[in-house]
Amino acid sequence: MSVFTGWRAALRIARRDALRSKGRSALVVAMIALPVLGVTAADVTYRSSTPTAAEKLTATMGSADAVFSSAGMGPVPVEQLPDLRTYGSPPGAPQPDSAPKPVDVRSAFPEGSRYITEQSVPATVTTRHGIANIEIVELRTSDPAVRGKLDLVEGTYPAGKDEVVATEHFLESTGLRIGSRTTLSGPEQTYTITGSVELHSELGASKLYADPGAVLAPWTAAAARDDKIVPPNPGDTKWLVQGAPGAGITWSDVLAANKKGVLVLSRQVALDPPPDSEVPMAARAGMGFPDGSAELSAAVVTVVAMAVLEVVLLAGPAFAVGARRSRRQLGLVGTCGGDRSQVRAVVLAGGVVLGGFGAVSGVVAGLGLTVLFRPLIEGWTENRFGELEIRPWELLAIAVIGLVTGILAALAPAIVAGRQSVLESLTGRRGTRRSSRVLPAVGCVAMAGGIAVAVIGGTTGNTNLVAGGSVVAELGVLACIPVIVGFLGRLGSRLPLSPRMALRDAARNRGRTAPAVAAVMAAVAGTVAIATYTASVMAEHEYDHxxxxxxxxxxxxxxxxxxxxxxxxxxxxxxxxxxxxxxxxxxxxxxxxxxxxxxxxxxxxxxxxxxxxxxxxxxxxxxxxxxxxxxxxxxxxxxxxxxxxxxxxxxxxxxxxxxxxxxxxxxxxxxxxxxxxxxxxxxxxxxxxxxxxxxxxxxxxxxxxxxxxxxxxxxxxxxxxxxxxxxxxxxxxxxxxxxxxxxxxxxxxxxxxxxxxxxxxxxxxxxxxxxxxxxxxxxxxxxxxxxxxxxxxxxxxxxxxxxxEQGAESRDEDVILLILALFAGVVTLGAAAITTGLAKADAEADLTTLSAVGAPPGVRRSLSGFQCLVVALTGVLLGTVAGIVPAVSLRLIDLREAMAAMRKEPMDSAYTPIVLPWETIGLLALVVPVLAGLLAAAFAGSRLKLARRAG
Known part of the structure; x- marks a missing residue:
């Protein structure tokens, strides 16, 4: 039989087995699809919400070709970079006067250009509740050159000197609406709000827009007539310029404007900059800026790796249980001449089938949720998406990661199934296997060494050592979990029936319990680490406030x-x-x-x-x-x-x-x-x-x-x-x-x-x-x-x-702590629920025996609840201990930096506390496990149909 034929048969068997065990298959698909969904939604949201260079330019200049402005140095030459990140005087240029002469910016426009002006002024206007300090911008909003920078949402553009349009946030905060009238304090000029507008990059802005000459001119004239009126204090004027048709604003136009003391941000130049040899400032100074792509790539790899680890830990036991429930089928494969590699292929094919389905459904669901929650995300970021940017190759890579995750989760059960003899598979006997004594010893050494490395990294200021030591310490704890789970079985000798059976079941089936505990521990450890660090920084800010x-x-x-x-x-x-x-x-x-x-x-x-x-x-x-x-x-x-x-x-x-x-x-x-x-x-x-x-x-x-x-x-x-x-x-x-x-x-x-x-x-x-x-x-x-x-x-x-008194700003940190607690709580509930479901599927024979010997119906419910409670509580407690290590190490780095700053400036605070987030820990350690147990007990059936026990 060829390799292709063998895998085709294995895939067909896996597909039929998945359809036969729909509940277990749904659990595996859900665990694979959820991380894929999250990564897909995060990828599409990040790509769509992060403005491109072209979108940033549009938010600044609309559909114009460039923005011209005075450098504030008078009519003397200046230098700038193509994207106007920095500018200054060229070498040997005369120093500007303390009161430089005004610059004729319009003389720097290329021939055939058209322009509109933009100028803002702080002002006080009447509202429904009273008066408010806002910003009024003189800009012809009806001009096509403004499109993309500012767009009309409702109503009409101003058509006269007594009309304005307002941002949506201004209307919400002031209680006004389209058609309302507002009065400018000082000159007492009244304006009618004719429409609401939206700035795509500043959804939270509170501004009024009027046509040029509608605010500043009458205000200045009124101040000249009445000395009790304070004259306006406008900001610098900006010119939105459109070059001659088909010409745009070139780098030569920018250099010509610089000679007159004018700065230019050109769309054409910023998107297609000239070589450094043609940029005087860059050629002379070698301007360079850090690239955060490496850090971003490292963060993405870390997040993806953690997601894969979570899925493998949670889905692996599901494949193991499925392999045990299909062991007679796998034994028949052996009796028909199948070797161990073909038995492993059958189990791995289950990972391919379920992983592929979970990956595809996760990508589709992630796209759908991003579209559904797009308005909510835009409100949080106060920034409109451009186009919904979907990069097929990235989504394909995410789907492949989901598929590979399913295969990895089925790898260990496949190896175990391949080692079973045909006799054990046909009779259903599991045999007896002793736990490894080497793995816990290695785990203890790794845990102690990782903690030491993390602390050394914290005291020396090396974040790489902190990260590496924390990971090694967490892996050491993972290696010790089977022994810890086995020890739990000895704690139930004096407990009532249901908790005693739950603890012994967890200890007897470590291959199912330990990965779920490890998954909970990994999620809680990350949450506790970030929550501890965040709470400590909040306490530091509160002290420094x-x-x-x-x-x-x-x-x-x-x-x-x-x-x-x-x-x-x-x-x-x-x-x-x-x-x-x-x-x-x-x-x-x-x-x-x-x-x-x-x-x-x-x-x-x-x-x-x-x-x-x-x-x-x-x-x-x-x-x-x-x-x-x-x-x-x-x-x-x-x-x-x-x-x-x-x-x-x-x-x-x-x-x-x-x-x-x-x-x-x-x-x-x-x-x-x-x-x-x-x-x-x-x-x-x-x-x-x-x-x-x-x-x-x-x-x-x-x-x-x-x-x-x-x-x-x-x-x-x-x-x-x-x-x-x-x-x-x-x-x-x-x-x-x-x-x-x-x-x-x-x-x-x-x-x-x-x-x-x-x-x-x-x-x-x-x-x-x-x-x-x-x-x-x-x-x-x-x-x-x-x-x-x-x-x-x-x-x-x-x-x-x-x-x-506003108090120390901590609302963002509070939201972060809440989100982290919710995330860890969901993972804990999911892991505990999956483990409970697997335990129920794996222990049907034991539950049948309980019913046969006269156990009350409530025992089945309480047993499921305590099985869920054991997994959740054990994982949360271990995760809390593991999460404190990186948080403490990072705070040691902060302490080192604070002490160095204090030595330079003795009055600077060196207070760097380490604060445990007891509310988050309490929520995870008490509320979540109890809730998981109650939910498991509530959804577990108390009646069981008696059947003849095989074997």
């Missing part, structure tokens, strides 16, 4: 001298429009000399007010000044964190990022500021303020219970009122005042070093003014609340603004 305000508060701050009832109106607006809880704490500002924050004068002649920090231990930060670098070199990350959090050092960096309470960070207030903002509920501190004693929040400024306050009383010529009150030459006063010193933990209060009673400020000859209020809010203001509040502020004279 410098808050502007204390949590749960918002600050209303005066932006200019208030007249009459402007600040009370602003306070009423906050209380009316925000979710304010509790009372209000008003505070004032204090200064000496002239109020230069109002007149915007130079510091000379304005006066100063500062708190003088004593020198010596406990007052001066050791991380500043001589010896700081040497001290930092000997500090651990924990010691550095503790020192940075001390009162002597915390004020050196945190106050620079807090809300605006004045240069000296001294506010005038009473006990309400303590309770609502500082969160200091201390009756003695409240009594001190009532008695006129300031409350000092940072003990580093105190010495013997006193603070030194240095005031320079100088008045500029415009400050006539205070010059009359305080005539004479400038004077400097230094006052030592008794203070109430708060505990050191309040030194990090953003924006405030000391709270000064007003009567004490008056006694010291300082100036005070009502400056703002602190509110306790239930949530960060929404877009609608911000717009309503901004409108109320405008009606109150724009005398104040609101500052809120």
């Amino acid at each position: 410098i808050p502007m305000l204390t949590p749960g508060t918002a600050a209303l701050v005066g932006s200019q001298p208030t007249e009459g009832d402007q600040l009370p109106l602003a306070r009423a607006a906050v209380e009316r429009n925000l979710a304010v809880s509790g009372g209000r704490a008003d505070f004032g500002r204090v200064w000496a000399g002239s109020d230069c924050s109002v007149y915007y004068e130079e510091e000379d002649g304005c006066g100063t007010l500062e708190m003088v920090k004593p020198t010596g231990k406990g007052h001066s930060c050791p991380l500043q000044g001589p010896g700081a670098r040497k001290l930092a070199e000997g500090l651990s990350a924990g010691a550095h964190k503790k020192l940075m959090g001390s009162p002597a050092c915390v004020d050196e960096y945190i106050q620079a990022y807090s809300f605006d309470s004045g240069i000296a960070k001294i506010v005038v207030g009473d006990a309400s500021v303590l309770t609502s903002y500082v969160k200091l509920d201390d009756p003695e501190a409240a009594r001190a303020l009532a008695d006129g004693t300031p409350v000092l929040l940072n003990p580093a400024y105190a010495e013997n219970g006193q603070v030194t306050l240095k005031s320079v009383h100088t008045y500029n010529e415009r400050d006539t009122e205070n010059r009359k009150l305080h005539p004479g030459t400038a004077r400097t006063t230094t006052d030592r005042i008794k203070v109430y010193v708060a505990p050191g933990k309040y030194a990090a209060t953003p924006g405030i070093r000391m709270i000064l009673p007003k009567k004490t400020a008056d006694r010291l000859g300082l100036h005070t003014q009502d400056y703002g209020s602190i509110y306790t809010v239930t949530h960060t203001p929404t877009d609608a609340e911000q717009q309503a509040l901004q409108a109320a502020f405008a009606q109150a004279g724009d005398a104040a603004f609101l500052q809120t």
Whole structure:
């Protein structure tokens, strides 16, 4: 019999066997199709969502040939690269003036060109909720040259000076719609929204588009007539240029424009750049840019390899069970003259049939899901796909990988089936085989060596060693799983019937249980590794985050001298429009000399007010000044964190990022500021303020219970009122005042070093003014609340603004952790379900015996549930331990880099924590295994039809 004839027979037998065992075949096809589906969807999504060079140019210039702009250096020669990644002055060129002359950009256009202009300006417009700060762009959106950059979604393009179109995000956030009218604050010009547009590369943009001359010209004219109107501050003008028909914008056109101080991004040049010898900047400097293709290829290979490993581990036991259930058929092949290679071919043919079907169905399903979820993906990325890019050769390669995966999964069962004697196959006896004693020993050595290599890689900063050591350690754990599963069988001697049988069944059938546990472990290990690293980075960011305000508060701050009832109106607006809880704490500002924050004068002649920090231990930060670098070199990350959090050092960096309470960070207030903002509920501190004693929040400024306050009383010529009150030459006063010193933990209060009673400020000859209020809010203001509040502020004279604390940005990391947990949970449930299904198919004879001897019907359900629970829980616990190794090693690399940065700049934080994601681990270790067990028990039948047990 020829090889072709033998394989044709084997394939026919495999096809019939797959149709005969539809449930087992469906499990194998599903496990092969799922990774193929995921890789196919990822490939098509990546190719479609990643803009090509041509699509990026279209998003920038529409259908025009080029974008011309001034280099900002005046009419002097410039140099640029063809794709405008960088530009500069040529060697020997004169340095541009501090105020360069304007450049006549239009003189650089090639003959026969046509153009349209694009210019944007920040503006404030009315909305349904109030007013909002947005960007208005003057661009003739109806011009064909704009197509591709911006397209109309609904309505019509502007047809007059009082019409605009809006992006969809602007309409959603402001509550407006097509036909609504919005007014530009300042010139009070009203526009009608005639349509909604979409920027393909900026779906989340909030902009208005008007024809050229519809916004800037009337705004400038209104500002010229009324000095109360602030003139517009537009950005640089861009020219979208279309060259002469059939000519485009060539490299010679670009060089000619560069000689006039004009930069050009040409579609023709960027897509087909000239050789470096014709590019002066590249020829002289040898410009080179890193190529990330190697890193991307390595990442793709790693992901594909992990997917193949998962499928082999999960589908392999299915083929093994199928081979055992077909052993009589395989024995008959042997009795008819078939040799061991032909028996192996029958089992391998099952991998070909099921792998091929799974690969094809996975590719088809991946394409269908990508098309189905395309709008959702575009919303996440805020970027429209171009064409749905399908690369047949890549999809064919993915399908081939799925086919090869099926064959690999059937390889080990085929080898085992080929070794069985014909007698064992015909009688159905499995025989007895001893477990390998060498493999666990090798696994333990590999695990210990891998951990050591990963830790060495972390301490030396070698990511390759980290990756290699982590993989070796995980493979070592994989080698030990059969022994671990065998040990589980000894733990059930004192357990009830169902868990005892589940543990013994898992130990007796290690060839089925161990791969499933390994698959769960591999998925959970990757998830725990990434989740641990992400949680650690989040904790580091949270520590490094410098808050502007204390949590749960918002600050209303005066932006200019208030007249009459402007600040009370602003306070009423906050209380009316925000979710304010509790009372209000008003505070004032204090200064000496002239109020230069109002007149915007130079510091000379304005006066100063500062708190003088004593020198010596406990007052001066050791991380500043001589010896700081040497001290930092000997500090651990924990010691550095503790020192940075001390009162002597915390004020050196945190106050620079807090809300605006004045240069000296001294506010005038009473006990309400303590309770609502500082969160200091201390009756003695409240009594001190009532008695006129300031409350000092940072003990580093105190010495013997006193603070030194240095005031320079100088008045500029415009400050006539205070010059009359305080005539004479400038004077400097230094006052030592008794203070109430708060505990050191309040030194990090953003924006405030000391709270000064007003009567004490008056006694010291300082100036005070009502400056703002602190509110306790239930949530960060929404877009609608911000717009309503901004409108109320405008009606109150724009005398104040609101500052809120956003907190450390961690929403992206939270989403990543959730996705990882869901992924690992799905794999765990799938692996446990497959193993339970195989155990059920493999143990029908044992279940029949249970029913025959009178076991209650519920035993069948509980046994299936505990079988599923054993696989899921064992895999999750081993995966958690294996996943911590690479995460810890990578954090050691981060610690090494942070320590190096701290030695260069002693004030830089070296805090590099290792935080375990207990929520993710708890979800995987508790919820998922229990859920898997309950689902297995629920779907397992409690009744079994009795049949005569063979053998």
